Amino acid sequence: MAKVFYTHAGCTLVALNPFQPVPDLYSLDVMKEYHCAPQPQESKPHIFIVAEEAYRNVQGQVEPVNQSLVVSGESGAGKTWTSRCLMKYYATVAASSSLMKSQDTVERIEKRVLDSNPIMEAFGNACTLRNSNSSRFGKYIQLQLNRSQLLVGASVQTYLLEKTRVAGQPANERNFHIFYQAKDCFDETVEAMVHLGINAEKQGHIFRILAGLLQLGNVTFCSAMDESQPYFMHRCASLLCVPVEELQTCLRVRTLRAGKQSALFKPCSLADCSVRRDCLAKVVYAQLFEWLVTFINDSICADNSTWCNFIGLLDVYGFECFQFNNLEQLCINYANEKLQQHFVAHYLKAQQEEYVSEGLEWSFVKYQDNQGCLDLIEGIPIGVFSLLNEECLLNRASDAKQFRVRLEKELSDNGSMSWDKFSKQPHFTVAHYAGKVSYQIEGMMEKNKDPVPPELIHLLQKSENPLLHQLFADRDPVGQGTRGLRQVVTVVSKFKNSLENLMKILHSTTPHYTRCIKPNTDCRPLTFKKEEFHTALWTDFQLDTVSSRSW
Numbered sequence: 051m052a053k054v055f056y057t058h059a060g061c062t063l064v065a066l067n068p069f070q071p072v073p074d075l076y077s078l079d080v081m082k083e084y085h086c087a088p089q090p091q092e093s094k095p096h097i098f099i100v101a102e103e104a105y106r107n108v109q110g111q112v113e114p115v116n117q118s119l120v121v122s123g124e125s126g127a128g129k130t131w132t133s134r135c136l137m138k139y140y141a142t143v144a145a146s147s148s149l150m151k152s153q154d155t156v157e158r159i160e161k162r163v164l165d166s167n168p169i170m171e172a173f174g175n176a177c178t179l180r181n182s183n184s185s186r187f188g189k190y191i192q193l194q195l196n197r198s199q200l201l202v203g204a205s206v207q208t209y210l211l212e213k214t215r216v217a218g219q220p221a222n223e224r225n226f227h228i229f230y231q232a233k234d235c236f237d238e239t240v241e242a243m244v245h246l247g248i249n250a251e252k253q254g255h256i257f258r259i260l261a262g263l264l265q266l267g268n269v270t271f272c273s274a275m276d277e278s279q280p281y282f283m284h285r286c287a288s289l290l291c292v293p294v295e296e297l298q299t300c301l302r303v304r305t306l307r308a309g310k311q312s313a314l315f316k317p318c319s320l321a322d323c324s325v326r327r328d329c330l331a332k333v334v335y336a337q338l339f340e341w342l343v344t345f346i347n348d349s350i351c352a353d354n355s356t357w358c359n360f361i362g363l364l365d366v367y368g369f370e371c372f373q374f375n376n377l378e379q380l381c382i383n384y385a386n387e388k389l390q391q392h393f394v395a396h397y398l399k400a401q402q403e404e405y406v407s408e409g410l411e412w413s414f415v416k417y418q419d420n421q422g423c424l425d426l427i428e429g430i431p432i433g434v435f436s437l438l439n440e441e442c443l444l445n446r447a448s449d450a451k452q453f454r455v456r457l458e459k460e461l462s463d464n465g466s467m468s469w470d471k472f473s474k475q476p477h478f479t480v481a482h483y484a485g486k487v488s489y490q491i492e493g494m495m496e497k498n499k500d501p502v503p504p505e506l507i508h509l510l511q512k513s514e515n516p517l518l519h520q521l522f523a524d525r526d527p528v529g530q531g532t533r534g535l536r537q538v539v540t541v542v543s544k545f546k547n548s549l550e551n552l553m554k555i556l557h558s559t560t561p562h563y564t565r566c567i568k569p570n571t572d573c574r575p576l577t578f579k580k581e582e583f584h585t586a587l588w589t590d591f592q593l594d595t596v597s598s599r600s601w
């Protein structure tokens with residue numbers, strides 16, 4: 051493999067993952083070289099060109115002044131690595147330390163921004179079959195710059211943490227890194243926590259909660275009233291600082307309430323007990339992750355009066371197509387469709403501007419518009435998300451077959467939707483820009499409702515672990531609306547909302563696209579497999595657009 055890892059393709063930078071550290075590729079001297087180059091675009095293709103271009107746009111106050119660096123690619127392609135490089139670049143070239151009076155305070159801000167990485171990765175990344183450090187959430191990091199374009203703060207927005215991983219992992223994959231770091235490689239995470247202001251006491255609370263979740267994972271149910279696992283149940287209760295009898299009851303007995311009548315107690319089936327145990331683990335971990343993100347933001351976010359522009363870094367999960375796909379993949383692929391649409395619109399605009407500036411004659415190229423696919427997913431009132439939400443609001447047991455019939459009735463006119471007539475499983479197939487994906491319907495409604503039994507919330511509110519108590523203190527266990535109606539804020543509604551906000555930000559900024567490519571599927575260093583590279587490029591890059599340049 052020739053040691054060339056970057057190239058330009060139109061307005062996109064293509065980054066090839068070397069799968070091993072390349073000496074001096076990102077050194078301080080290289081940063082300086084790009085930062086000081088009179089025309090960085092004329093230097094060798096590099097991620098620092100993208101970084102510098104965005105930075106100079108802010109310096110030049112070129113409208114729109116705020117910038118977005120969109121880093122995409124499949125799992126293991128190098129998005130997180132690239133985002134880290136970009137953050138380090140700005141933490142170096144936009145460092146405000148030398149200008150400020152209090153050196154100490156300022157050094158801390160750049161360091162704190164960088165320190166958010168090991169924490170987020172410890173809690174949000176895991177070893178998967180495709181990447182030993184796979185981000186199991188999407189993130190948008192906003193680097194805040196003051197009038198002199200110096201880095202004064204940052205904020206992080208996260209998307210769709212894969213919380214199911216805490217309750218169970220696919221074969222040969224692992225839980226989130228933090229559960230293993232508790233044994234070793236702990237220092238970096240703890241050091242970063244200290245820098246961000248998570249003191250020893252808070253760390254103690256966090257680690258007790260994590261240890262409690264590990265013990266919870268050992269709890270199994272043999273018969274509804276079986277007491278054969280008291281050890282793990284006791285350990286878990288003691289670490290989560292909740293009464294053991296109540297924990298036990300919560301996991302085993304459902305409380306039914308109808309209006310003002312007194313409660314009825316119904317023992318859960320063994321399968322339901324396990325569902326409740328997993329639900330407890332997921333809700334605690336997700337809430338803890340959210341708390342950490344808020345804490346990090348409080349620690350690194352600059353006061354509104356001190357910053358005026360930003361450079362945003364978007365690192366989102368790439369397009370996913372597995373043997374079995376469900377709601378998570380639908381959301382991820384929907385996000386990719388949105389970004390693809392944004393990319394194509396921006397690409398064509400940039401292309402036209404280039405032709406005009408060079409005085410070339412041009413005519414509109416026909417390109418694959420993915421609006422049909424987006425309508426299929428997000429259409430109101432008739433789209434997969436709307437119908438799914440409608441189904442979840444009906445207070446009845448979910449029926450996958452019935453939902454499939456409904457989808458076919460309502461959406462068969464949309465050319466992006468199809469069904470495999472030979473498949474026995476209720477499913478639907480969506481023709482995405484990057485290929486067709488079949489989604490299983492079984493379990494989709496439950497995932498969308500993501501219900502948490504109120505008993506579990508009541509229990510957590512009683513925790514004597516101050517952090518755990520705080521995580522649930524304001525949560526309404528039954529999710530009652532103002533008129534006593536149950537408010538179901540579904541997973542897809544929340545996701546669609548946060549994505550809409552993200553798209554608004556992207557539309558208001560100057561975008562810069564970097565497409566990371568995995569040059570071989572086995573993550574082998576310096577190995578370039580042409581066929582695999584082409585597959586990645588075709589699915590990932592949407593060559594329709596690129597082919598308009600005839601390269």
Ligand SMILES: Nc1ncnc2c1ncn2[C@@H]1O[C@H](COP(=O)(O)OP(=O)(O)OP(=O)(O)O)[C@@H](O)[C@H]1O
Nearest residue numbers: 069070071125126127128129130131181183184185
């Ligand atoms: N520029 C690079 N130089 C050296 N190694 C790299 C580079 N980019 C990526 N890698 C290696 O590839 C691995 C996977 O990269 P990374 O975690 O950034 O992928 P990703 O696209 O963020 O994946 P996921 O979507 O699963 O989070 C890294 O852990 C690192 O070992």
